[in-house]
Amino acid sequence: MQVRILRMECCGHAECVAIAPDVFALDTKRKATVLDPEAAPLEVLLEAAEACPCQAITIEDDEGIALFP
Numbered sequence: 001m002q003v004r005i006l007r008m009e010c011c012g013h014a015e016c017v018a019i020a021p022d023v024f025a026l027d028t029k030r031k032a033t034v035l036d037p038e039a040a041p042l043e044v045l046l047e048a049a050e051a052c053p054c055q056a057i058t059i060e061d062d063e064g065i066a067l068f069p
């Protein structure tokens with residue numbers, strides 16, 4: 001699984017961190033970073049991506065197929 005943060009889009013609301021704290025964290029600039037994309041099941045990753053108010057999270061499978069958006 002590949003989880004990416006579009007840093008220009010991330011506005012630091014941290015919904016992703018609240019939903020999947022083992023996957024996401026905020027850095028010192030209050031931008032999300034990915035700690036471990038395998039630390040939560042896909043359904044939780046999708047929940048976090050859908051909850052992001054800035055559409056800053058993308059998810060691809062290991063073959064590069066887009067799962068979100």
Ligand code: SF4
Binds near residue numbers: 005010031032052056
């Ligand atoms: S929910 Fe979206 S905007 Fe908020 S910290 Fe996570 S990636 Fe950034």
